[in-house]
Amino acid sequence: MVSALQNPRQAAAQLLNFALILSTAFMMWKGLSVIADSPSPIVVVLSGSMEPAFQRGDLLFLWNRNFLAETEVGEIVVYNVKGKDIPIVHRLSAALAFLLPGGILWLTELTLNMGNRDDAKLLTKGDNNVADDTELYAKGQDYIERKDIIGSVVAYIPFVGYVTILLSEHPWLKTVMLGIMGLVVVLQRE
Amino acid sequence: MAASQEKITVHSLPDLKNTSDDAIPAYLNSLQFKQSHTLSDVRLALGYTAFAICAATFYWDYKLGFEPTKLYTTIAVIVYSLINGFLTFWIWGVEKGAIYIGTSPNGETIRISSSSTKHVPKYKLLVTTASKDGKVKEQKIERSFTEWFDSAGHFVPKPFQQMFASNVETIGRVDTKNVVKKEKKIKAEDDGKSMNEKWASLLAESSGDAPIVAETTATPAKGTKRRAKKA
Numbered sequence: 014m015v016s017a018l019q020n021p022r023q024a025a026a027q028l029l030n031f032a033l034i035l036s037t038a039f040m041m042w043k044g045l046s047v048i049a050d051s052p053s054p055i056v057v058v059l060s061g062s063m064e065p066a067f068q069r070g071d072l073l074f075l076w077n078r079n080f081l082a083e084t085e086v087g088e089i090v091v092y093n094v095k096g097k098d099i100p101i102v103h104r105l106s107a108a109l110a111f112l113l114p115g116g117i118l119w120l121t122e123l124t125l126n127m128g129n130r131d132d133a134k135l136l137t138k139g140d141n142n143v144a145d146d147t148e149l150y151a152k153g154q155d156y157i158e159r160k161d162i163i164g165s166v167v168a169y170i171p172f173v174g175y176v177t178i179l180l181s182e183h184p185w186l187k188t189v190m191l192g193i194m195g196l197v198v199v200l201q202r203e
Numbered sequence: 204m205a206a207s208q209e210k211i212t213v214h215s216l217p218d219l220k221n222t223s224d225d226a227i228p229a230y231l232n233s234l235q236f237k238q239s240h241t242l243s244d245v246r247l248a249l250g251y252t253a254f255a256i257c258a259a260t261f262y263w264d265y266k267l268g269f270e271p272t273k274l275y276t277t278i279a280v281i282v283y284s285l286i287n288g289f290l291t292f293w294i295w296g297v298e299k300g301a302i303y304i305g306t307s308p309n310g311e312t313i314r315i316s317s318s319s320t321k322h323v324p325k326y327k328l329l330v331t332t333a334s335k336d337g338k339v340k341e342q343k344i345e346r347s348f349t350e351w352f353d354s355a356g357h358f359v360p361k362p363f364q365q366m367f368a369s370n371v372e373t374i375g376r377v378d379t380k381n382v383v384k385k386e387k388k389i390k391a392e393d394d395g396k397s398m399n400e401k402w403a404s405l406l407a408e409s410s411g412d413a414p415i416v417a418e419t420t421a422t423p424a425k426g427t428k429r430r431a432k433k434a
Contacts, residue, residue, distance in 0.1 A: 020225075022240065022243055022244075022247070025247055025251075026243065026246070026247065029247060029250040029251065029254070032250070032251075032254045033250055033253065033254065033287075035257075036253065036254050036257035036258070036283075037287065039257055039260075039261060040257055040260070040279075040280055040283045040284070043260060043264070043276050043279070043280050044280040044284070046269065046276070047273065047276055047277045047280055050273075052268070052269030052270070201217070
């Protein structure tokens with residue numbers, strides 16, 4: 014480290030190595046986001062509400078573009094609820110057809126390109142839950158819209174996401190990991 | 204010319220290589236060679252530009268969210284990959300492990316790159332020199348690290364500098380003190396040799412072989428030659 018101080022170019026080069034590892038990881042993530050058109054193209058299942066399809070810790074890959082196929086009822090989607098930070102992974106259970114004075118007429122099939130429209134009104138439900146998600150939505154919200162969805166699940170890897178659950182439940186682990194990574198990169202010149 | 208105070212772990216090949224790499228600019232610059240930093244400066248500029256783009260992307264994504272910044276993020280991702288691709292090309296295709304590029308006080312240019320194979324404690328150097336009239340000479344030097352590191356891990360500059368001064372003419376012309384002459388020894392052995400063998404040893408000397416390597420290989424080389432004649 015002393016030699017690094019004497020040689021600013023070498024110090025800058027070593028710092029750059031570290032910076033490029035971090036930035037490349039971030040830009041790959043962003044690239045994936047842009048391709049999938051989803052702010053968060055890879056998510057981890059946090060609850061058991063979709064069992065037996067998905068378990069806690071499963072890693073899900075999302076796709077949020079409709080040029081190959083419409084979003085359809087029956088797909089498993091990840092959506093955001095206003096006022097909540099954590100996205101929810103549930104199955105699309107119905108699409109709204111009409112708002113009637115006495116209630117809502119739900120359809121179990123999307124028609125007339127409804128799935129492509131940003132304001133398509135949709136209902137979701139966890140496979141393992143008894144009732145649909147109206148309880149989970151914001152106050153007074155009876156449905157979600159297509160634009161609330163950040164992606165449909167297209168692939169998954171079981172369990173590997175458990176690391177991130179550990180990291181988010183024990184935030185100090187993050188600091189430790191980042192610290193170790195930083196030290197290794199700065200001290201090693203291999 | 205005493206050994207350095209700093210110690211390295213002799214079992215660590217990267218340490219051996221890095222210490223040797225660092226010693227080259229120190230040595231050559233002490234001989235009034237003028238070091239050129241252009242290549243590494245371009246690398247640093249490219250790298251930090253890429254990092255700045257990433258930092259900006261991170262900032263506006265954090266401030267404004269995904270949807271409003273989608274277009275800028277797409278552009279940033281493309282530009283970042285282009286710069287990073289070019290940076291990779293620069294490191295592998297242009298810098299090629301160069302650790303020293305400079306000009307000698309005589310106006311000759313020199314470029315030194317180094318490498319080592321995993322688990323083999325040998326320092327491999329590729330020295331490219333160009334005289335003022337543009338004559339390019341490329342030579343490879345492969346030497347054991349043990350020649351300039353003692354068993355405790357101290358770097359001993361003298362043999363290291365001698366290796367350069369004796370093998371690379373561009374350096375030898377400036378650092379005459381460190382040129383190790385091999386002629387006397389060879390002359391002593393010369394008696395009784397045929398003209399051909401004298402030529403062979405002269406050739407071996409001029410081809411940039413290390414003095415120590417030359418000494419050890421001289422005898423077996425003679426032997427094989429004799430055997431070949433008999434056959």
